[in-house]
Amino acid sequence: MFESLSERLESAFKQIKGEGRITELNVAATVKDIRRALVDADVNYKIAKEFTDKIREKAMGEKVLTAVSPGQLMVKIVKDELVELMGGTESELNAKGNPAVILIAGLQGSGKTTFSGKLANYLKGKKYSPMLVAADIYRPAAIDQLKVLGGQIGVDVYSEPENKNAVEIAKNAVAQARSLNKNVVIIDTAGRLAIDEAMMTEVTNVKNAVNPQEILFVVDSMTGQDAVNTARAFNERLDFTGVVLTKLDGDTRGGAALSIKYTVNKPIKFVSSGEKLDTLDVFYPERMAQRILG
Ligand code: GDP
Numbered sequence: 001m002f003e004s005l006s007e008r009l010e011s012a013f014k015q016i017k018g019e020g021r022i023t024e025l026n027v028a029a030t031v032k033d034i035r036r037a038l039v040d041a042d043v044n045y046k047i048a049k050e051f052t053d054k055i056r057e058k059a060m061g062e063k064v065l066t067a068v069s070p071g072q073l074m075v076k077i078v079k080d081e082l083v084e085l086m087g088g089t090e091s092e093l094n095a096k097g098n099p100a101v102i103l104i105a106g107l108q109g110s111g112k113t114t115f116s117g118k119l120a121n122y123l124k125g126k127k128y129s130p131m132l133v134a135a136d137i138y139r140p141a142a143i144d145q146l147k148v149l150g151g152q153i154g155v156d157v158y159s160e161p162e163n164k165n166a167v168e169i170a171k172n173a174v175a176q177a178r179s180l181n182k183n184v185v186i187i188d189t190a191g192r193l194a195i196d197e198a199m200m201t202e203v204t205n206v207k208n209a210v211n212p213q214e215i216l217f218v219v220d221s222m223t224g225q226d227a228v229n230t231a232r233a234f235n236e237r238l239d240f241t242g243v244v245l246t247k248l249d250g251d252t253r254g255g256a257a258l259s260i261k262y263t264v265n266k267p268i269k270f271v272s273s274g275e276k277l278d279t280l281d282v283f284y285p286e287r288m289a290q291r292i293l294g
Helices: 003-017 024-040 045-061 070-085 112-125 140-153 166-179 197-210 225-238 255-264 285-293
Strands: 100-106 130-135 184-189 214-220 242-246 268-272 280-282
Touching (some): 003 070, 003 285, 024 045, 024 070, 070 285, 112 130, 112 140, 112 184, 112 214, 112 268, 112 280, 130 140, 130 166, 166 184, 166 197, 184 197, 225 255, 242 255, 255 268
Parallel strands (some): 100 184, 130 184, 214 242, 242 268
């Protein structure tokens, strides 16, 4: 995960690690290399610049500190800022309700259906009794896919294959969940290949009809800066409550993980890193920063 970013940052620190003291010159050189590493990892230039300006300011402000070496100091400052950029502390999922409703939104292929199954599995492990809802009325295959996942984890899947009204399906599903004493309803909505007005209207209507505790926006981390643009578009319409980054097991450069919180000011709640159902993790900014810095 993020090997190329880790390597580039490592090499950005190389020179200053050999220096005896912090100077304006060696800080400037390191900061420049860090900025390039971030931009190469698909972080938007403006975010990378703001990030490195802060690093420079902090490093110069602490030059009197002699207890740590310049290299250690720079790594520490970058780590703290990475944690901050990714949201500071972890953000807990709100699954309290009668039932709690969690709406899953995102583009087609982003990993929504897979994530819905993983989330149900995760919540089941935490002693919740979840129900999955197939609200994709355009792709019958999506219903089957969710049923297969539900079967694997022993979670009921609600669907109405003949009904072409996603709002009705969602409402009926919540009523059904209540009558079956399910305490979390996970609604997998339809996605499109690109932002599309009809899709946005539909998912907004579903949101307004079922009043979800959580609206999770699922995004493929491999799509780089596009991931950030998609997040912005979904957030403008849906005002989602959290982000799920998928495919972190792939050859992603990390830009999405680093930029999304900054761009939409919503926390990353989960990261998904595989096709298997147990490859879901709560997102911890601190751990991620540690991983990036090796
Ligand atoms: P949806 O159209 O948004 O519902 O996307 P799907 O859940 O059907 O996922 C699209 C493809 O991505 C499928 O082939 C999944 O197996 C795959 N996929 C989903 N999440 C991950 C992940 O975290 N890592 C990898 N490697 N593949 C994933």
